[in-house]
Amino acid sequence: xxxxxxxxxxxxxxxxxxxxxxxxxxxxxxxxxxxxxxxxxxxxxxxxxxxxxxxxxxxxxxxxxxxxxxxxxxxxx
Numbered sequence: 001x002x003x004x005x006x007x008x009x010x011x012x013x014x015x016x017x018x019x020x021x022x023x024x025x026x027x028x029x030x031x032x033x034x035x036x037x038x039x040x041x042x043x044x045x046x047x048x049x050x051x052x053x054x055x056x057x058x059x060x061x062x063x064x065x066x067x068x069x070x071x072x073x074x075x076x077x
Contacts, residue, residue, distance in 0.1 A: 001033065001051040003077050004058045008069040010039060010046035019067065023048055026065035032057050049075075 010019065016039040027034040032052035039046045048067070052058045055072045062069055 001053065003035070003049060003051050003075045004055055005073045005075045006048040006050065006058065006062050006067070006069050007071050007073070008046050008048065008062075008067050010044055012041045012044055014039075014046075016046065019046060019065075022065040023050075023062065023067065026061045030057070030061055032061045034061075 010016075016037065019039075020037045023037065024034045027050065032050055035049040035051060037046055037048045048062065050058045050061065052061070055074065058072055062072075
């Protein structure tokens with residue numbers, strides 16, 4: 001599977017735990033695997049690492065989780 005980094009604006013008041021749980025639930029039962037998230041509260045950015053067959057499949061999971069994102073980038077492990 002290919003790894004993808006999803007960049008999303010996340011207000012500092014947001015709960016990283018809830019965001020991560022939403023991404024995990026949305027990926028469950030799909031061809032996408034949620035790996036982890038890194039929250040940078042001072043910059044109000046959250047980076048989500050997922051693995052999947054395509055950027056479109058990752059996009060669908062992130063949207064289903066209710067996460068608005070700026071971009072999805074393919075990354076090398």
